[in-house]
Amino acid sequence: MQTRLLPNLVSAAKIQRADEILRKCVHCGFCTATCPTYQLLGDELDGPRGRIYQTKRILEGEPADRETQLHLDRCLTCRSCETTCPSGVDYAELIDIGRHYLEQQDLRPWPEKVMRQLLGSVLPYPGRHALLFRSASYLRGFMPAFLKAKTPVIRSTNTYPDYSMPHRGKVLLLEGCVQKTLSPNTNAAAESVLKAMGYQVIRETKQRCCGAVNEHLNQHDKAMDWIIGNLQQWQRLNSENEIAAIVSTASGCGIMLKDYAKILKPHPAEAEAYQSLLTKIKDISELLDAEVLLNNLKRFSPSPSRIAYHAPCTLTHGHQLADHLYNQLVALGYQLELPRDAHLCCGSAGTYSLLQPQISVQLRDDKLRTLEDSAPDMIITANVGCEHHLNSATSTKVIHWIELVAGDL
Ligand code: SF4
Numbered sequence: 216m217q218t219r220l221l222p223n224l225v226s227a228a229k230i231q232r233a234d235e236i237l238r239k240c241v242h243c244g245f246c247t248a249t250c251p252t253y254q255l256l257g258d259e260l261d262g263p264r265g266r267i268y269q270t271k272r273i274l275e276g277e278p279a280d281r282e283t284q285l286h287l288d289r290c291l292t293c294r295s296c297e298t299t300c301p302s303g304v305d306y307a308e309l310i311d312i313g314r315h316y317l318e319q320q321d322l323r324p325w326p327e328k329v330m331r332q333l334l335g336s337v338l339p340y341p342g343r344h345a346l347l348f349r350s351a352s353y354l355r356g357f358m359p360a361f362l363k364a365k366t367p368v369i370r371s372t373n374t375y376p377d378y379s380m381p382h383r384g385k386v387l388l389l390e391g392c393v394q395k396t397l398s399p400n401t402n403a404a405a406e407s408v409l410k411a412m413g414y415q416v417i418r419e420t421k422q423r424c425c426g427a428v429n430e431h432l433n434q435h436d437k438a439m440d441w442i443i444g445n446l447q448q449w450q451r452l453n454s455e456n457e458i459a460a461i462v463s464t465a466s467g468c469g470i471m472l473k474d475y476a477k478i479l480k481p482h483p484a485e486a487e488a489y490q491s492l493l494t495k496i497k498d499i500s501e502l503l504d505a506e507v508l509l510n511n512l513k514r515f516s517p518s519p520s521r522i523a524y525h526a527p528c529t530l531t532h533g534h535q536l537a538d539h540l541y542n543q544l545v546a547l548g549y550q551l552e553l554p555r556d557a558h559l560c561c562g563s564a565g566t567y568s569l570l571q572p573q574i575s576v577q578l579r580d581d582k583l584r585t586l587e588d589s590a591p592d593m594i595i596t597a598n599v600g601c602e603h604h605l606n607s608a609t610s611t612k613v614i615h616w617i618e619l620v621a622g623d624l
């Protein structure tokens with residue numbers, strides 16, 4: 216694609232990167248076929264090719280308007296288009312640059328600005344969102360149906376076996392911020408499964424937000440505070456413990472953690488200082504090894520339930536681990552049902568479900584229809600956001616896959 220980007224609209228590094236990405240796009244449109252918002256809204260401007268074109272246009276100096284911002288806001292950043300693209304276009308990085316530029320133009324109406332500020336100041340802080348979620352859960356009985364559906368249910372924690380197996384290294388298990396409040400059981404289950412595979416687990420109970428909430432709301436400076444704070448803390452723990460892996464159980468947070476390397480590129484000193492630490496970041500599915508687990512626990516007996524497998528976009532298109540996890544779970548003996556259009560987003564997408572509720576609900580209901588086609592006993596997923604989003608509209612149990620495995624240890 217030919218480009219004539221203006222050099223001073225955003226930083227020189229961002230313009231250069233946007234230019235590189237845009238030049239890779241050959242406008243073939245293959246990506247539109249797998250884009251959930253294009254499928255739903257049927258508008259080229261709400262598909263990846265249209266959003267790429269709009270980003271190019273504004274970075275070439277054409278007037279930025281609210282309409283363009285709306286089309287870019289409607290993108291879930293699910294990266295399904297990246298998986299489909301034959302030219303390897305880094306769509307998500309490009310759209311972030313476009314969104315960042317639009318944010319600087321101050322086009323949003325004030326209620327949206329307030330909402331975004333609120334989300335950025337509450338969600339990353341466990342003390343604040345725990346207070347909010349707990350208060351809301353006490354008031355559930357008095358709420359109208361639409362508000363009740365938006366209020367997440369805080370799940371309890373189970374007790375799992377505490378194995379001690381031949382030592383395979385130490386892992387730093389990140390507890391997450393929203394997950395620690397809403398689904399603490401996921402962390403308890405993860406610790407039990409990791410120990411059953413021979414890992415010594417260090418729980419990072421003081422972990423701060425990964426920065427995803429603020430980064431995706433274009434509050435980059437705040438996101439950088441989280442990122443640097445986390446890296447300093449992990450560096451300290453790593454020098455004390457020789458950590459083999461830094462493990463996230465939420466695929467959405469995990470992909471943000473893996474993106475630290477990209478985000479730190481314009482900061483060469485930090486990028487170099489934390490380079491080796493960044494290579495240790497893993498989604499928990501990368502550590503699941505069916506052979507080791509079956510070998511360590513000879514009597515492991517997988518649940519006979521019918522299980523529908525919902526691989527989040529961050530696991531499928533971000534980490535590219537959806538098939539790996541599926542294969543490991545099948546090797547453990549689970550019978551998994553794959554839904555139609557498994558590549559499509561469930562509409563959770565971080566704060567998207569709060570900022571674009573109509574599209575989010577449509578995608579959720581479509582996803583639940585396909586997942587429940589096989590009349591499963593439960594749905595498993597790999598991200599706290601998807602878990603609670605799907606849970607809000609079904610009576611079928613929705614849990615993180617690690618809880619399924621831990622329950623069978
Ligand atoms: S992003 Fe990729 S798939 Fe989409 S139009 Fe460009 S080259 Fe084609």
Ligand code: SF4
Pocket residue numbers: 249250251252253261262263266289290291292293294295296297306
């Ligand atoms: S990231 Fe997802 S929603 Fe956004 S353009 Fe790509 S496929 Fe569509």
